[in-house]
Amino acid sequence: MTRVRASLIAAARGLYLAVATLAGSITLFVLSVVSIALIVIGVGVFTTPTLLTGVRKWADLRRAQAGAWSGVQIPTPYRPFPPDLRRGITGLVERNSLMLKDPATWRDLQWLLVDMTAGCVTVIFAPALPLYMLYGYVLALGVWEPIYDAGGGEWYGFIHVTSQSDANMAALLGTALGVVGLFANPSLVRGHFLLARTLLAPTTSMRERELARRVDRLTETRHDAVDSSAAELRRIERDLHDGAQARLVAMGMDLGTIEAMIEKNPAKAKEMIAKARQNSGEALTELRDLVRGIHPPVLAERGLGDAVKALALRLPVETDADVELFGRAEEPVESAAYFAVSEALTNTIKHAGADRVWVDIHHTDGMLRIAVTDNGKGGASIGAGSGLSGIERRLGTFDGVLAVSSPAGGPTMVTMEIPCELS
Amino acid sequence: MRVVLAEDLFLLRDGLVRMLEAFDFEIAAAVETGPELTKALAELEPDVAVVDVRLPPSHTDEGLQCALAARKARPGLPVLVLSQHVEQLYARELLADGNGGVGYLLKDRVFDADQFIDAVRRVAAGGTAMDPQVIQQLLSRRSADQPLGKLTPREREVLELMAQGRSNAAIAAELVVTERAIAKHTSNIFGKLDLSVSDDDNRRVLAVLAYLDQGR
Numbered sequence: 001m002t003r004v005r006a007s008l009i010a011a012a013r014g015l016y017l018a019v020a021t022l023a024g025s026i027t028l029f030v031l032s033v034v035s036i037a038l039i040v041i042g043v044g045v046f047t048t049p050t051l052l053t054g055v056r057k058w059a060d061l062r063r064a065q066a067g068a069w070s071g072v073q074i075p076t077p078y079r080p081f082p083p084d085l086r087r088g089i090t091g092l093v094e095r096n097s098l099m100l101k102d103p104a105t106w107r108d109l110q111w112l113l114v115d116m117t118a119g120c121v122t123v124i125f126a127p128a129l130p131l132y133m134l135y136g137y138v139l140a141l142g143v144w145e146p147i148y149d150a151g152g153g154e155w156y157g158f159i160h161v162t163s164q165s166d167a168n169m170a171a172l173l174g175t176a177l178g179v180v181g182l183f184a185n186p187s188l189v190r191g192h193f194l195l196a197r198t199l200l201a202p203t204t205s206m207r208e209r210e211l212a213r214r215v216d217r218l219t220e221t222r223h224d225a226v227d228s229s230a231a232e233l234r235r236i237e238r239d240l241h242d243g244a245q246a247r248l249v250a251m252g253m254d255l256g257t258i259e260a261m262i263e264k265n266p267a268k269a270k271e272m273i274a275k276a277r278q279n280s281g282e283a284l285t286e287l288r289d290l291v292r293g294i295h296p297p298v299l300a301e302r303g304l305g306d307a308v309k310a311l312a313l314r315l316p317v318e319t320d321a322d323v324e325l326f327g328r329a330e331e332p333v334e335s336a337a338y339f340a341v342s343e344a345l346t347n348t349i350k351h352a353g354a355d356r357v358w359v360d361i362h363h364t365d366g367m368l369r370i371a372v373t374d375n376g377k378g379g380a381s382i383g384a385g386s387g388l389s390g391i392e393r394r395l396g397t398f399d400g401v402l403a404v405s406s407p408a409g410g411p412t413m414v415t416m417e418i419p420c421e422l423s
Numbered sequence: 424m425r426v427v428l429a430e431d432l433f434l435l436r437d438g439l440v441r442m443l444e445a446f447d448f449e450i451a452a453a454v455e456t457g458p459e460l461t462k463a464l465a466e467l468e469p470d471v472a473v474v475d476v477r478l479p480p481s482h483t484d485e486g487l488q489c490a491l492a493a494r495k496a497r498p499g500l501p502v503l504v505l506s507q508h509v510e511q512l513y514a515r516e517l518l519a520d521g522n523g524g525v526g527y528l529l530k531d532r533v534f535d536a537d538q539f540i541d542a543v544r545r546v547a548a549g550g551t552a553m554d555p556q557v558i559q560q561l562l563s564r565r566s567a568d569q570p571l572g573k574l575t576p577r578e579r580e581v582l583e584l585m586a587q588g589r590s591n592a593a594i595a596a597e598l599v600v601t602e603r604a605i606a607k608h609t610s611n612i613f614g615k616l617d618l619s620v621s622d623d624d625n626r627r628v629l630a631v632l633a634y635l636d637q638g639r
C-alpha cells in the first residue's frame with residue numbers, strides 16, 4: 001500500500017515537474033538569452049540581474065525539491081556578493097557583471113536547456129505509466145470498438161487493437177506497465193534530480209575556489225579572534241591591577257595602621273576601620289563591574305534572552321527586548337551574541353541620539369538572528385575604528401555576519417546572524 | 424525566629440550563621456545546594472529564608488528558582504535573596520506575586536550587620552527590602568508619559584525609600600520631615616498609581632511593583 005502511495009505521489013510530482021520544466025524553464029531560458037543579448041545595446045543591463053536572480057530562485061527551488069522529495073542533496077554554487085555592493089544604477093551594473101562572471105550562471109542556463117528536454121522526458125514517464133494503464137483498461141472495456149469502426153486502428157504500445165482479444169492484451173500490457181510504474185516512479189523522479197544535480201551542483205573547481213575562500217576567511221577570523229582575546233586579557237589585567245588589587249593593598253595598609261594604633265588611639269582606629277570597609281566595598285563594586293564585562297552573571301544563570309532583557313533594563317534609553325528562543329545556544333556563541341548586542345546598544349546610545357531602541361532575537365533555520373533598531377539620526381556605517389567593525393570581528397569567529405542599514409535621518413537597523421543550534 | 428539559610432560558600436555561610444545567631448535568630452537549617460534548600464523550606468516551615476541566588480549543582484539561578492517555587496507552594500513565605508549582582512529582572516520576578524515578604528540585596532550589604540538584620544526582620548514581617556542599586560538602575564531613566572511620571576520629585580523620593588522597604592517612620596527620619604507629611608505623600612502616590620484602598624502593607628508592595636515595572 002505504501003508502495004502504491006509512493007508511486008502515486010511520484011506520479012503527481014512527475015506531472016508537476018514536467019509542466020514546470022516546460023513552462024518555467026523554457027520561459028526563463030528564452031528571456032535570459034534575449035536579455036543577455038540586449039546588454040550590447042544597454043537595455044539588458046537593467047533586466048539581466050533581475051532575470052538571472054529569477055533563474056537562481058528557480059534553480060534553488062529545484063534544489064530544495066530534490067532534497068525534500070528524493071533525498072538528493074544539491075549544494076548551491078553561487079559566489080557570494082561582496083558586502084559593500086553599491087546601490088542604484090552603479091550597483092546594478094556591478095551586479096550584472098558579477099553574475100555574468102560567475103560560472104554558476106552559465107551552468108544554470110545550460111541546466112535550463114537540459115531541464116526542458118531530457119529533464120522533462122525523464123519525469124514525464126512517472127505520470128504516463130499509470131495513466132497509460134488506465135487507458136488500456138478503457139480500451140478493453142469496449143472503447144476499442146467505436147475507434148476501430150471509425151477506421152482508426154488504435155495502437156496500444158506495440159499492439160494493433162482490432163478485436164476484443166487485442167484489447168484484452170492491451171489491458172494486460174497496461175497492467176504490466178502499471179506495475180513497472182509502481183516500482184520505477186520514485187526512481188524516475190529521483191533520476192530527474194540526479195540529472196539536474198550534474199549541472200546545478202558546484203563543480204570541483206568551483207568547490208576548490210570556495211574552499212580557498214573559506215580558508216582565507218578562517219585565517220582572517222582566527223587572527224581577529226586571537227588578537228581580540230589577547231587585548232581582552234590585557235584589559236582585564238590592567239583593570240585588576242589598577243582597581244581591586246590596588247584597593248586590597250590600601251586595605252592591608254589601613255589594617256596594619258589600625259593594628260598599630262588600636263590601643264593608643266581607639267577613636268582614630270575606628271575611623272580607619274570604616275575606611276577599610278569602604279575600600280572593600282569599592283573593591284567589590286569594581287570586581288562586579290569587571291565580571292560583568294568578562295561574562296555577565298545573568299548570561300551564565302539564564303542564557304542570552306534574559307541577559308539581554310536585563311541589559312535592556314539597565315540602559316538609560318527605553319529599550320524593548322523581544323526574545324523568542326526555545327533552548328540555549330552554546331556558551332561561546334551566547335557570549336559573542338551578548339557582547340555584540342551590548343556593543344550595538346552602546347553605539348546606539350553614544351551616537352544615535354535615539355529615545356527608543358528595539359532588540360529582537362529569534363532563532364530560525366539554524367540561524368540566531370538579532371536585530372537592534374533605533375529611532376535615532378542614522379548615518380552609521382561599518383568603518384575602520386567604529387564599534388560596528390568590532391562587532392563584525394566578534395561575530396566573524398562564529399561565521400556570523402553583520403549588516404547595517406542606516407540612512408541619514410534614521411532609523412538605524414543593525415542585524416546580525418550567527419549559525420548555531422539551540423539545545 | 425527560625426531561619427533557613429542557603430549559601431554554597433562555606434566562609435559566608437558560617438559568617439551568616441554566626442551573625443544571625445548573635446541577633447537571636449534560630450538557624451533551622453544552613454544548606455548549600457538547591458535540592459537541600461527545597462527540602463528544608465518544605466519540611467521546616469521557617470519564619471524566613473535567606474537564600475543565595477547562585478547555588479550548586481547547576482550554579483545558575485537555582486536559589487532564586489527554589490525560593491520562587493517555595494513561595495508558590497506557600498504564598499507569602501518570607502524570602503530574602505542575596506546575590507553578587509542585582510538585576511531589576513530578578514527583582515520583578517520576586518515581587519510579581521504581590522504577596523510581599525521579599526528582599527533582594529547585594530551580598531555586600533551583609534557587611535553592615537545592623538542594616539542587614541533590619542532587612543531580615545522587615546522581610547520576615549511581610550515587608551520588602553530592595554537593594555538601593557536596583558532602585559538606582561531605575562532612576563537612571565525616566566520618561567514622563569508613564570504613570571510614575573505624574574509623581575512629584577518628593578513623592579518619587581518617598582517611593583524610592585518605600586521600595587527599599589522602609590516604614591513611614593524611617594522615611595520621615597531620613598527626609599527630616601514629620602511622619603504625617605510622609606503619610607500624605609504615600610496616599611498621594613497610591614492615588615496616582617491607581618491603587619485602591621486596601622491593606623496598607625499590600626499597597627506598599629504594589630506601589631513598589633509598579634515602580635519596578637517601569638523599566639520594561
